[in-house]
Amino acid sequence: MRTNPERRQTLLDAAIEVLAEQGARGLTFRAVDKQAGVPAGTASNYFTNRDELLTQAGSRFYEVVQPSEETMAQVTDGPKTVENITALMKEVVGRIESHRTAYLALLELRLEATRRPELRAVLTERVRADIDFNVRNHLESGQPGDAESVLLLYLALNWLILEHLTLPGIFTEEQSMTLIETAVARVICG
Template sequence: MVSNPERRIALLDAAIETLADEGARGLTFRMVDGRAAVPIGTTSNYFASRDDLLTQVAAHLYVRFAPDPDELDRAAAASTVDELIMVMQGVVARLIERRSVYLAMLELRLEATRRPALQEMFTERVRDDLAANVAGHAASGAPGDRNTVIVLYVALAGLIIEQLTLPGVLADEGSTDDLVALVVRSVAGD
């Protein structure tokens, strides 16, 4: 396997864009080569198989989703419902802004229903992230408990999917920020 970290990242980013635009069935080495504007065969030099590419793309999604340090600081300091709303609005906005990344993640999660190794990787990662969010929520003194974090995770994930795939469904209910505030107030009180 070739070791050029910048090119590997470019190929992973091209795979994310391909997944978002074409779906998992459209993800081929040739398609990634074309999207990354590299010679045909380059992707196969970096990834041993399609499963290897899928697994590495899944891991790379988390690099692309990563919040900036300021967002982490705001989350750690959120101790009121209003502060929690602002944090959750920022998270949802970041994930919606990274539309291709989120759509690629959805494609990979669907693909994980057919690929046990991918499902295991996602399950472990999401479970660890959820546990870290529960711990961070408790440490910040934000309103609510473990169940609050779990319900926010489920509800806001659904909201993001709705806004990315069928934005007209909730269009009359207010902006995305309004909907996030509704969810947080319903779950965390106030």
Template structure:
């Protein structure tokens, strides 16, 4: 099979899933989004489960590429201000250019509640965030115990649906209307009292 066409179809499937949700992810919709002849997606991914697996694998590849690019930038920000800037930037990506990828991932998580094989495929993505955030806390000179890494990770994950929905009152109530301030406040919240 043609790998370029396969990747084009997988990228189109990510876009369709992000835009139309789980019910909108059909072979025909992927063909249209990829601008290929009808039936092409079905030739590459014969079943709906195969199509979901292709999207999940593409999301996992994109996640690993993002993680590798962050690792390639060095050990991470060397101070809390640098880490706050990085976290704010990641949240901006969620609300901006990374929005389709994150929406597709959330749709896959929902599908995973009914498909254990899909949940198992997605598990490494979210699980890796806990270790990555502990590493970033350490690199910035902050306490990086498991509880603090969990608190940071879960707070960031919890912010994502609100950023995607973009409801102004909710964003303001959550402090997500100013991502720099939100990130600084989040780091302050996970620091022990004596370190502030």
């Protein structure tokens, strides 16, 4: 197997594009090679099989949508207020929505995981680690709210993102911002 990290990343980014555009059934080595603009057979030199490609594409999503250092500082060092949490939640929604194809690819991977136990195990582990990190980080930062608050916001905002990216006419931008504000106020303040 090849180990050029830049080429591997290019292939995984191409796999994400293919997943978002064509779904899991369209994800082939040939489609990834074409999307990445590399010679035919390149992807098969980097991934032993399609399952490995699917699994690594799922991991790549989390690399793509990582929060910036500024955002992390806003959590740990920012004001311990509902307004700060609201601003952070708006940032999360905006960040995820700015990576539309990556999120749509993750949705495809989640559906595919219902049929592929290895992929399900990898995604379950990764999502669980992400949730645990967010809960731990929130509690350690001293922001208002508890672990259940973080979980409720995670669930509510994920569905809002899903609506925005799959059926963008459901909520206007203004409605979405109001829904985020309301969700934070109700979850944190009760």
